[in-house]
Amino acid sequence: MLDKIRNWRVRRTVTRHPIAEPLWQDALNRCAPARRLGASDQAALRVLATLFLERKSLEPVQGLELDDADRVLLATHACIPILKLGLDWYDGWHSVIVYPDAFIPRRSHTDAAGVVHQGDAMMAGEAWGRGPVILSWADVLGAGRRPGHNVVIHEMAHKLDMLNGDANGFPPLHRRMAPRVWTQVFASTWERLRDDHRNGLPLPIDPYGLQNEAEFFAVVSEQFFETPAALREHLPEVYRQLEQFYRQHPY
Numbered sequence: 001m002l003d004k005i006r007n008w009r010v011r012r013t014v015t016r017h018p019i020a021e022p023l024w025q026d027a028l029n030r031c032a033p034a035r036r037l038g039a040s041d042q043a044a045l046r047v048l049a050t051l052f053l054e055r056k057s058l059e060p061v062q063g064l065e066l067d068d069a070d071r072v073l074l075a076t077h078a079c080i081p082i083l084k085l086g087l088d089w090y091d092g093w094h095s096v097i098v099y100p101d102a103f104i105p106r107r108s109h110t111d112a113a114g115v116v117h118q119g120d121a122m123m124a125g126e127a128w129g130r131g132p133v134i135l136s137w138a139d140v141l142g143a144g145r146r147p148g149h150n151v152v153i154h155e156m157a158h159k160l161d162m163l164n165g166d167a168n169g170f171p172p173l174h175r176r177m178a179p180r181v182w183t184q185v186f187a188s189t190w191e192r193l194r195d196d197h198r199n200g201l202p203l204p205i206d207p208y209g210l211q212n213e214a215e216f217f218a219v220v221s222e223q224f225f226e227t228p229a230a231l232r233e234h235l236p237e238v239y240r241q242l243e244q245f246y247r248q249h250p251y
């Protein structure tokens with residue numbers, strides 16, 4: 001019964017408030033991972049983006065204004081990772097706060113040694129466990145401008161990672177996936193790249209991914225969708241694990 005009500009609501013939203021064709025074409029033009037999809041996947045993505053806009057609250061701050069095209073673009077980027085997982089994977093949070101540009105989080109945090117730090121680094125995005133996703137609009141618009149970068153996909157990957165606890169690069173895996181293989185592939189690749197970086201060797205990923213396991217998962221997720229051929233060439237085992245997790249084959 002609940003499923004029936006839910007399906008009816010979904011149908012009603014999609015028929016009554018579909019994303020208008022010009023807005024959808026504009027979003028496809030500006031979102032490379034969406035543009036590369038086949039027609040039926042694009043249609044499914046359009047439905048997901050419609051529902052995303054209904055269920056999530058996009059909250060521009062500091063004088064930023066987002067028009068309909070902006071909102072559709074943001075929702076399109078956001079729904080790429082869950083195209084084959086479903087919108088339920090984004091349950092448990094509601095808001096997407098959007099700053100005009102890179103922001104400095106106004107908070108302090110306590111590290112493992114009990115030291116409180118005042119955040120002073122400029123951020124392009126941030127995701128809280130059960131709280132909002134926070135994005136810099138300038139960085140949303142910059143998706144793909146630096147190859148492999150997509151701040152929306154990055155923060156959404158953190159959200160998926162945190163579905164089973166802390167952000168640690170270990171999202172809830174599907175039944176047929178082997179957790180031990182995932183951990184082995186990600187840990188050994190991360191350590192090898194850290195060594196390469198220390199030795200001054202060129203990296204196939206943004207060095208930001210070397211900060212910790214959570215950032216590594218988020219950074220390779222960006223590349224999986226933005227520059228899949230390069231990720232598959234340089235980190236084939238990681239690519240294969242991401243294929244299984246996201247249930248997509250972007251290359």
Ligand SMILES: [Zn+2]
Binds near residue numbers: 154158214215218
């Ligand atoms: Zn991150």
